[in-house]
Amino acid sequence: MLAKPSIKRSANTGIADEPSELRMTRQRREVYRVLLAQRDHPTAYDVFMRVKDGLPHISLATVYNCLEALVEHDLVRQVNFDREPSRYCPNLEEHGHFHDRDTGVIHDVKFKPGIKLADVLDLPHGAVIQDVEINLRGQLSLA
Amino acid sequence: MLAKPSIKRSANTGIADEPSELRMTRQRREVYRVLLAQRDHPTAYDVFMRVKDGLPHISLATVYNCLEALVEHDLVRQVNFDREPSRYCPNLEEHGHFHDRDTGVIHDVKFKPGIKLADVLDLPHGAVIQDVEINLRGQLSLA
C-alpha cells in the first residue's frame, strides 16, 4: 500500500463516504505492538502466538480480523510470496521484499534514492497506481 | 521467473544434476497451446475449461500438474495477486503486471528500455536474484 496512514482522526462528519477511523481496541493495539516489536514479517499464526503472551484468550480469527483492520487502515502492509501464508510488515515506506531461499528470512529492499517506479516502468496509458508489490527471491552468496 | 527456457533438448548425458527435459504429452501441449492462444492470464480453472474443448476427459488435477510442469521448465510464469487464484502467463520477457481494479484485467508491464532492476533497488549485499515479481494494482483513468 502507498502510505495513507490513519489512526484516530476527527469524529465522523456525516459525509457518506468518509473512510471511518480505526477504533484501537486492546486486541488491535496488541497485534500492532507485536508487529512493531519484531519486524521479521511474521505470519498471522506467528502473530497469534506472540499476542497470546499479553492476551491469552485471543482467538486466531481475531488476529486475522485485527490484521485486516490494520491493513485496511494502512498501518500495516500484507506481504504475499506466491501462495505461502501472508506475512505482515509495519514498514510503510514504499519498499520491496527479498526472500532468502536459504534462510527463509525476508529482507526489506528500498529503492535507490530518487527513483520512482513510474520512471522505470512502461505503464498502460492513464494508469493510476494504488498499490505496488515487489517481491524478489534469491540467495545471499557468502562470497 | 528469469528466462531459462527448456523444451525438448539433447538426450540425458548421465550427469546427475542435469535438469530433465519436459516430456510433451498431449495434455501438456494442449494446456500450453491454450495459454499461448489467449494471453489473458487465466486461472487454472479457466485453463481447465478451455482445454476441455480439445480434451474433454482431462481432469483439473492434470491441468494443475501440467501448469506446474510448464512453470518448472520456464515455459510459463505463475502470477499471484495477493491470495487470489494463481494466474498463468506465457510471456517470458522480464515484466510486471498491472491489475485494473475496475475491469479485473491484468496487463503486462514492461521496463522502460535499458532499465535493470538492480539499477533501481538497494539489494542486500551479495544478493543473487533468481526470481522477480512486480505486481501493481490501480485503475485506468478514462480522462
Add this chain to the structure above:
DNA sequence: CCGATAGCAAGAACTATTCTAAATTCACGC
C-alpha cells in the same frame, strides 16, 4: 443508564491447491 453499533470468540465452512492410489500411456530395447 439505554439502545445501538462495533468488535470478539469459537468453531464451522470455504476454496484453491496438493496428495493418494490405481489405471494408463509412453519410450525404448528386443
Add this chain to the structure above:
DNA sequence: GCGTGAATTTAGAATAGTTCTTGCTATCGG
C-alpha cells in the same frame, strides 16, 4: 510389434490458510 519400467493421468480425498457465522461482550453517543 511387444513387453517392461518409469512417467503421467485421473478421480476423489485431504490439506491449510483464511473467511464466515453466530451469539456474546464492550463501547459510544445521548
